[in-house]
Amino acid sequence: MNIEEIQKMWKEDSYIDPDNLHLESLKIPQLHSKYYEIFNNTLLLKKKAIEEKNKLRLKKYEYYTGKADPEEYKEVYQKKIRDKEHLQNCMSADDDISKSSLKIEYYDATLNYLSDILKMIHSRTYQVKNCIEYQKYISGYG
Numbered sequence: 001m002n003i004e005e006i007q008k009m010w011k012e013d014s015y016i017d018p019d020n021l022h023l024e025s026l027k028i029p030q031l032h033s034k035y036y037e038i039f040n041n042t043l044l045l046k047k048k049a050i051e052e053k054n055k056l057r058l059k060k061y062e063y064y065t066g067k068a069d070p071e072e073y074k075e076v077y078q079k080k081i082r083d084k085e086h087l088q089n090c091m092s093a094d095d096d097i098s099k100s101s102l103k104i105e106y107y108d109a110t111l112n113y114l115s116d117i118l119k120m121i122h123s124r125t126y127q128v129k130n131c132i133e134y135q136k137y138i139s140g141y142g
Contacts, residue, residue, distance in 0.1 A: 039114040046107035053100040
């Protein structure tokens, strides 16, 4: 599930119907369950992406230092790099490692968004209560 789909879902789920506040309070556990499940799945995907990135970094390290298997060198780059700084520059500029890093950053952004949604769901009880209190005040009961 991508962040755009989550944003679309939250746009619909975040609406509190002032005419059915009793139903809104009953939806809180369902909303929490829904978004917490998405949060956990995204967290697991991020951990998997980190593991893949670590394996990729090792593979690229062996490639750039000339320690990889000969069949890895079907591509153009066949120099051995002995300088640490040059090795770090080559690895950070590598397209595969960059894509892997961007994937992890995307998961971080998604997790931050989901974390904020969960905070809003936790405070939803207070929001519903405030709506009820406001309706009482307008009706003259408060």
